Amino acid sequence: MIAGLHEWNADRADPISEPRLARSLGVSELKAPPAGTRRDVPVIRFPYTQVCPDCRRIGTLKDLSKDWNIAKCSIDKTDLSPFRLIVACRNGHIDEFPYYQWLHKGQEVAGKEHQMKLKALGRTSSLGDLVLTCSCGVDDRSLEGAIGAGSLSDFGLCRGLRPWLGIDAKEACDQIPRVLQRGASNVWYPAVRSSISIPPYSEALSKFVDKHWVSLADPQAVNDVLLRNVAASSKGKFTVEQIEAELARRRSEEQDDDDLSEARLRLDEYKALIEGREEEGLDSDFVCLPREVPDEFAHLITHMRKVTRLREVRALQGFSRLDGAPDPNVPTQQKLCDLAPTRLPWLPAIEVIGEGIFMAFDRQALADWSDGEFVQRRRKLLQRASDRKAAEYDRPSTPVDIVKVAIHTLSHIVIDQLSLDAGYPAAALRERLFVDDEVAGLLVYTASSDSAGSLGGVASMAETERFGSALAEGLQRLSWCSSDPVCIESRGSGTDALNLAACHACVLAPETSCEMNNSFLDRALLFGTFEGDHESDGLFNSSFTRSSIG
Numbered sequence: 001m002i003a004g005l006h007e008w009n010a011d012r013a014d015p016i017s018e019p020r021l022a023r024s025l026g027v028s029e030l031k032a033p034p035a036g037t038r039r040d041v042p043v044i045r046f047p048y049t050q051v052c053p054d055c056r057r058i059g060t061l062k063d064l065s066k067d068w069n070i071a072k073c074s075i076d077k078t079d080l081s082p083f084r085l086i087v088a089c090r091n092g093h094i095d096e097f098p099y100y101q102w103l104h105k106g107q108e109v110a111g112k113e114h115q116m117k118l119k120a121l122g123r124t125s126s127l128g129d130l131v132l133t134c135s136c137g138v139d140d141r142s143l144e145g146a147i148g149a150g151s152l153s154d155f156g157l158c159r160g161l162r163p164w165l166g167i168d169a170k171e172a173c174d175q176i177p178r179v180l181q182r183g184a185s186n187v188w189y190p191a192v193r194s195s196i197s198i199p200p201y202s203e204a205l206s207k208f209v210d211k212h213w214v215s216l217a218d219p220q221a222v223n224d225v226l227l228r229n230v231a232a233s234s235k236g237k238f239t240v241e242q243i244e245a246e247l248a249r250r251r252s253e254e255q256d257d258d259d260l261s262e263a264r265l266r267l268d269e270y271k272a273l274i275e276g277r278e279e280e281g282l283d284s285d286f287v288c289l290p291r292e293v294p295d296e297f298a299h300l301i302t303h304m305r306k307v308t309r310l311r312e313v314r315a316l317q318g319f320s321r322l323d324g325a326p327d328p329n330v331p332t333q334q335k336l337c338d339l340a341p342t343r344l345p346w347l348p349a350i351e352v353i354g355e356g357i358f359m360a361f362d363r364q365a366l367a368d369w370s371d372g373e374f375v376q377r378r379r380k381l382l383q384r385a386s387d388r389k390a391a392e393y394d395r396p397s398t399p400v401d402i403v404k405v406a407i408h409t410l411s412h413i414v415i416d417q418l419s420l421d422a423g424y425p426a427a428a429l430r431e432r433l434f435v436d437d438e439v440a441g442l443l444v445y446t447a448s449s450d451s452a453g454s455l456g457g458v459a460s461m462a463e464t465e466r467f468g469s470a471l472a473e474g475l476q477r478l479s480w481c482s483s484d485p486v487c488i489e490s491r492g493s494g495t496d497a498l499n500l501a502a503c504h505a506c507v508l509a510p511e512t513s514c515e516m517n518n519s520f521l522d523r524a525l526l527f528g529t530f531e532g533d534h535e536s537d538g539l540f541n542s543s544f545t546r547s548s549i550g
């Protein structure tokens with residue numbers, strides 16, 4: 001398990017400049033995880049419970065190896081392996097599986113010595129096949145039923161341990177912990193916030209000031225001598241006046257940017273994408289060129305952009321366990337687990353460079369369409385599922401934006417088609433949705449952490465004619481699903497029934513591509529349904545007729 005940020009070698013971590021994102025996360029800096037020596041990002045051993053594959057003894061590392069730092073059995077010198085069960089609770093605590101109690105609870109304990117073993121019956125690989133035994137003479141007990149809600153309800157409350165923050169980092173907790181497989185995906189859900197860099201200023205100057213930010217950040221400390229020295233170090237590229245202007249710009253931005261919510265950051269990105277930006281130089285972070293909207297989509301798409309270069313910064317804000325990935329639409333609703341015992345002035349982040357296609361939609365046309373009875377009925381189905389989930393996790397209900405569901409479904413179609421046409425695996429493409437009451441936009445982009453970025457294949461698809469035919473083909477192809485009519489007639493599918501007509505045979509995308517956990521998808525919104533004569537109610541039905549189903 002990776003240790004808390006307080007243990008990281010932060011001095012060796014390079015700063016990643018994205019001031020707006022940092023401020024919106026309440027920190028002064030973002031830093032790349034240090035990578036150099038093994039100690040830069042330390043790890044801790046978890047769980048301590050180990051099993052010897054040879055003599056089958058189970059115990060703590062110390063019990064089995066006689067040394068906390070060595071993972072070899074002291075009897076047969078075999079490498080120990082970590083026990084496959086752990087426990088965790090909804091408050092993010094994590095702990096050892098109580099194997100001693102699991103075996104001894106409710107049994108008369110005669111002997112004093114407890115040499116425990118975990119025997120495998122060798123019939124199946126299920127938990128029922130694993131049996132705990134003890135030299136004290138209690139009856140054997142298998143791990144059957146260890147995983148499942150309430151399996152630990154007789155074993156007391158969660159101990160509130162947070163081993164990544166240190167052995168003493170305990171909290172009071174009222175939860176009954178749940179047993180999980182060590183590597184299961186619900187053990188750790190990262191909460192990532194990201195932003196696309198939109199430099200509203202000269203990028204070269206800004207980068208230069210970033211480099212000297214340590215000395216320039218404090219307005220009290222800035223004086224003429226310092227400014228002259230800093231300017232001199234640019235070797236004539238920047239003057240004192242230019243640097244002063246950049247500092248003033250930053251300070252005023254800090255003051256009037258009190259709304260740094262996710263929604264506000266997104267809206268600023270949307271505006272920048274609409275505005276576009278010519279290439280400024282080789283080190284531009286954002287190049288976004290206007291392209292004509294293909295005629296056949298002009299009734300719906302208002303702007304097309306070819307984004308030949310973009311920079312995205314993704315910061316890790318915290319994480320959660322058990323409850324499912326933090327809802328990206330309601331980022332503040334969930335209490336996240338801390339990455340450090342006390343709030344640090346920085347968070348870990350990575351920077352990726354990429355390219356993409358952006359399109360904006362006629363928001364009024366979408367609003368008119370979404371008022372229709374067919375669309376509203378679909379909205380109610382999703383709203384009911386969403387409310388059910390909110391109640392289950394004890395969260396306030398949030399309204400389902402059906403226009404966003406439609407654009408989201410379209411986004412997955414674009415991703416699927418681009419992966420065919422531009423030769424990128426779908427998992428390398430990402431979506432970014434810009435949908436609220438005022439605007440509707442979609443950015444599909446590829447971003448990789450190596451500085452070369454990508455090869456231009458995605459952006460080149462933004463050329464009007466190519467894009468028109470690609471989109472038409474994607475829509476044509478995915479108006480039909482090999483699981484139809486079951487898929488198109490679905491009244492709730494996917495995790496928590498948060499999808500309607502969407503399945504693995506059609507619009508579900510790789511996990512890494514989707515910013516909504518593959519939920520809130522419905523092909524019927526785009527193509528209508530056969531049931532009850534709603535073929536023409538889909539968003540794209542005026543321009544596309546669905547290919548016949550069987």
Ligand SMILES: [Zn+2]
Pocket residue numbers: 052053054055056057073074075076077078
């Ligand atoms: Zn052994």
Ligand SMILES: [Zn+2]
Pocket residue numbers: 104109113114115134135136137138
């Ligand atoms: Zn015993």
Ligand SMILES: [Zn+2]
Pocket residue numbers: 089090091092093158159160161173174175
């Ligand atoms: Zn707990």
Ligand SMILES: [Zn+2]
Pocket residue numbers: 481482483484487488501502503504505506507
């Ligand atoms: Zn399907």
Ligand SMILES: [Zn+2]
Pocket residue numbers: 408411412431509513514515516517518
């Ligand atoms: Zn998605």
